[in-house]
Amino acid sequence: MDSITEGLINALSIILSLDTELLGIIYLSIKVSSLALLIAALAGLPLGALLGLKRFPLRGGIISLLNTFMGLPPVVVGLFLYLMLSRSGPFGFMSLLYTPSAMVIAQGIIALPIVAALCHSAIVNVDPIIKQASATLGATPLQTTITIIKEARYGIMSGIIAALGRVMSEVGAILIVGGNIAGYTRVMTTTIALETDKGNFELALALGIILLSISLLINIFLHRFQKMGDITTKWVLWD
Amino acid sequence: MGLRLNLSGISKSYNGNIVLNNSSYLFEKGRVYVLMGPNGCGKSTLLRIAALLENPDSGSVNYIEGDSVLQNDISLKRRMTLVLPKIGVFNTTVLKNVAYGLRIRGFNKKELSDRASAALEAAGLIHKKNDNALTLSSGETQRLGIARAMVIKPDMLFLDEPTASIDSKNTALIEDIINRMKMEGSITVLMTTHDHNQAKRLTDRILGMDNGSISE
Numbered sequence A: 001m002d003s004i005t006e007g008l009i010n011a012l013s014i015i016l017s018l019d020t021e022l023l024g025i026i027y028l029s030i031k032v033s034s035l036a037l038l039i040a041a042l043a044g045l046p047l048g049a050l051l052g053l054k055r056f057p058l059r060g061g062i063i064s065l066l067n068t069f070m071g072l073p074p075v076v077v078g079l080f081l082y083l084m085l086s087r088s089g090p091f092g093f094m095s096l097l098y099t100p101s102a103m104v105i106a107q108g109i110i111a112l113p114i115v116a117a118l119c120h121s122a123i124v125n126v127d128p129i130i131k132q133a134s135a136t137l138g139a140t141p142l143q144t145t146i147t148i149i150k151e152a153r154y155g156i157m158s159g160i161i162a163a164l165g166r167v168m169s170e171v172g173a174i175l176i177v178g179g180n181i182a183g184y185t186r187v188m189t190t191t192i193a194l195e196t197d198k199g200n201f202e203l204a205l206a207l208g209i210i211l212l213s214i215s216l217l218i219n220i221f222l223h224r225f226q227k228m229g230d231i232t233t234k235w236v237l238w239d
Numbered sequence B: 001m002g003l004r005l006n007l008s009g010i011s012k013s014y015n016g017n018i019v020l021n022n023s024s025y026l027f028e029k030g031r032v033y034v035l036m037g038p039n040g041c042g043k044s045t046l047l048r049i050a051a052l053l054e055n056p057d058s059g060s061v062n063y064i065e066g067d068s069v070l071q072n073d074i075s076l077k078r079r080m081t082l083v084l085p086k087i088g089v090f091n092t093t094v095l096k097n098v099a100y101g102l103r104i105r106g107f108n109k110k111e112l113s114d115r116a117s118a119a120l121e122a123a124g125l126i127h128k129k130n131d132n133a134l135t136l137s138s139g140e141t142q143r144l145g146i147a148r149a150m151v152i153k154p155d156m157l158f159l160d161e162p163t164a165s166i167d168s169k170n171t172a173l174i175e176d177i178i179n180r181m182k183m184e185g186s187i188t189v190l191m192t193t194h195d196h197n198q199a200k201r202l203t204d205r206i207l208g209m210d211n212g213s214i215s216e
Helices: A002-017 A020-053 A059-069 A074-085 A100-124 A128-136 A141-151 A153-168 A172-178 A188-198 A201-229 B043-050 B094-103 B109-122 B138-150 B168-184 B196-202
Strands: B004-014 B017-027 B032-036 B058-065 B080-083 B156-160 B188-192 B206-210 B213-215
Touching: A002 A201, A020 A059, A020 A100, A020 A141, A020 A153, A020 A188, A020 A201, A059 A100, A074 A100, A074 A172, A100 A153, A100 A172, A128 A141, A128 B080, A141 A153, A153 A201, A172 A188, A188 A201, B004 B043, B004 B188, B017 B043, B017 B058, B032 B043, B032 B196, B043 B156, B043 B188, B080 B138, B094 B109, B094 B138, B109 B138, B138 B156, B138 B168, B168 B188, B168 B196, B196 B206
Parallel strands: B017 B213, B032 B188, B032 B206, B080 B156, B156 B188
Antiparallel strands: B004 B017, B004 B058, B206 B213
């Protein structure tokens, strides 16, 4: 118990000291996850919108696939990407393995189904009467589509924030394709895994506290967005 | 200038169930018509077809201005609107809900705000303009629907049971708005209701729907 307390005190002092190595790790974590999320949003939002707004062959299959991939094991993504990016793999010539770019791709693959599936779900949950109301007021099909997407905005934002939470806490895939190289591909989650192995709990705990704080912040935002979108719900089961 | 609506031999069926059967009628401009009939007799379907939101299986819907029959395109569609029994509220402020029709027509911000505020004033909702429209009561929501329609100054206004399930005070407010539009003279209104007294209060042109056809 004493060692845990001591570890926590030391962890807090590491955080307060604003150690450059620690800041570098936090910066890289946020940079990799943000870029991955941006790529996932750029690809996932149009895909989710298309699935939500249009009926076409294979639509059901793609939705099932996305829902399955929402729970994609990160280590499997890491392994798959490793095989693709290793020297003998089809994309080996790009020399991306053990670089932050490979980590961005891995996290992007993990985030994409979450963004697309939750975007699709948000759009299909928009009351069909909105489409009619928009048409009765003289909207063109494009304007109606934009209106439906706007109505789904809180659900879509929730999907993006949920994906950010997932990639920020991800370790398996980026450990495999990033290699956890100090000062280059070392991020918060991989550092926690490494330092715990080495028995250096102070740094691991410090990063754990920071990661938890970021997760908490993300979830506060998520909760706020969900509340904003559900403006008419005014009751709770147990007062 | 105002529009006349000529429905000619309109038929519509869903899954083999005939809803409209060779319905014809000429609606003159600047008048209020009330369509009455039991549930499921095809009133709402007729309104949707007349408002160019649905195509009939057979027959024609023609809008006439002067001597010309107008082409069924987006510019014609934007000269009319249909207020549904459940209006479909956008998750934003009351003001933005009312301004929607103007925004999609490309009105500038100033005109948009002025006209939306005037419509809200007429609907008795100006004090709620910054509230989220989803928080309005059912009567206020129905008035919002009317304000949203009024703001675009349509030549043809379709109202599908606009006072169903709201109290007498809100019903009176909506009837007052319809009467004011009638006074202005250029708008043609076609509404449905189950309330015969209301129909008589609003117009002497009461039409019935029977076996999918319009009768006077």
